[in-house]
Amino acid sequence: MDAENDWDNYAPPGTMSRFAWCTDGPFDLRDFLVKQCFISRIAVPDYFLGDVIDIRRVVTSWMDNASRPTPSASRPSRLPHQRHGKRPSLNIPQQLQALSLGHFTGQQHRGIDDARNICRIMESLASRNVSLEANMFVNPNRRWYWMGRDGVVFPPIQS
Numbered sequence: 001m002d003a004e005n006d007w008d009n010y011a012p013p014g015t016m017s018r019f020a021w022c023t024d025g026p027f028d029l030r031d032f033l034v035k036q037c038f039i040s041r042i043a044v045p046d047y048f049l050g051d052v053i054d055i056r057r058v059v060t061s062w063m064d065n066a067s068r069p070t071p072s073a074s075r076p077s078r079l080p081h082q083r084h085g086k087r088p089s090l091n092i093p094q095q096l097q098a099l100s101l102g103h104f105t106g107q108q109h110r111g112i113d114d115a116r117n118i119c120r121i122m123e124s125l126a127s128r129n130v131s132l133e134a135n136m137f138v139n140p141n142r143r144w145y146w147m148g149r150d151g152v153v154f155p156p157i158q159s
Contacts, residue, residue: 020051020134022118024092029138037140041151044140051134055121059095062130092117099124 023029029052037044092114093104101120106113126132146154 018051020053020132021048022053022055022122024054024095024114024118025056025089026052026054026136030136030142033138034140034142035144038147039151039153044138048138049140052136052138053122053132053134054136055118055125056089056091056095057135058125058130058132059090059098059121062125062128063098092121095121 021029029048033048034044090098092108096102096104096117099121101124104113104117105120106116108114122132148154
């Protein structure tokens with residue numbers, strides 16, 4: 001799929017009425033996507049502006065709720081680096097551990113492997129009746145200090 005196409009042309013009519021992008025933390029969509037579109041001098045495609053589920057936030061919320069004393073709660077195992085107070089942000093392997101799903105399958109930061117492990121996390125949360133709702137959005141107008149005009153990056157990249 002390229003920047004000229006839209007989601008309606010990608011998905012056959014009637015196959016999807018609603019979807020959400022799922023990501024581990026906000027970085028890939030919120031930061032890298034917007035940055036890449038700026039550098040490429042294209043608008044952020046409309047299909048990226050829909051619902052986004054930051055699975056890291058969902059797992060943290062589930063852990064907070066599961067740690068409250070309830071007789072039927074499926075409690076997460078205690079992570080070795082966990083301290084009292086605010087929970088740390090968990091990477092994908094730590095989320096898998098917290099959900100008792102075993103080890104990360106594949107190579108970390110390899111897109112397809114990250115996606116497959118995020119799916120494992122999503123399936124586990126859904127089986128525990130955790131609400132999987134959008135909890136972040138992509139701001140296509142976000143600016144960084146390095147953004148010049150017309151896709152120019154400061155300081156200019158030397159050719």
